[in-house]
Amino acid sequence: MAEITITETHQRRASSTILDVREDFEVSEGMIPGALHIPMGQLQERLSELDPAVPVIAVCRSGNRSARGADALNGAGFTADTMTGGMIAWTRAGLPTT
Template sequence: MKVMTTEEIVNLLDANEDLHVIDVREDDEVAEGMIPGAVHIPLGQVEARAGELDPTKPYILVCRAGRRSEAACNILEEKGFDVTNLEGGMMAYDGELEFK
């Protein structure tokens, strides 16, 4: 499984890269802020909602600390998706936040 540091994702966001981020945290956690442009799909819904994702795009998965996003990466990797786990999750992320 590929991994990315929070420093790497902040640099990509600062460079206006077209990223496809999936936040697998629960609703109450997401209310505290998300990575700008991220799509919210709670871990328990990842498998059922995989059909909503474009299999030709790479995805970066994030959660609070990195464990749930790792589980989500495993689910999507088995379905043939190109996924990267954000190491340390939102606890390590110190970039801009978006509130929904």
């Protein structure tokens, strides 16, 4: 698993699945446009919603949960990285949210 910057994540949005592993109440604050929301606690049971042929960038609030999510995905045969700084860094940089 690699830690990638918010800039790299923004650039790779079209070629990767952005996976938001935050809880429902957290995503109400805004998500990366086009991101798929699967809370961390549901990740194992919802792996079928992800395409193993498409790289995944896991995102959370600050970067801790997304690192655990990326590890779990890599262990399940996916190619997954984590975005450093999480949505805190994304929104501070003024990047788009929905």
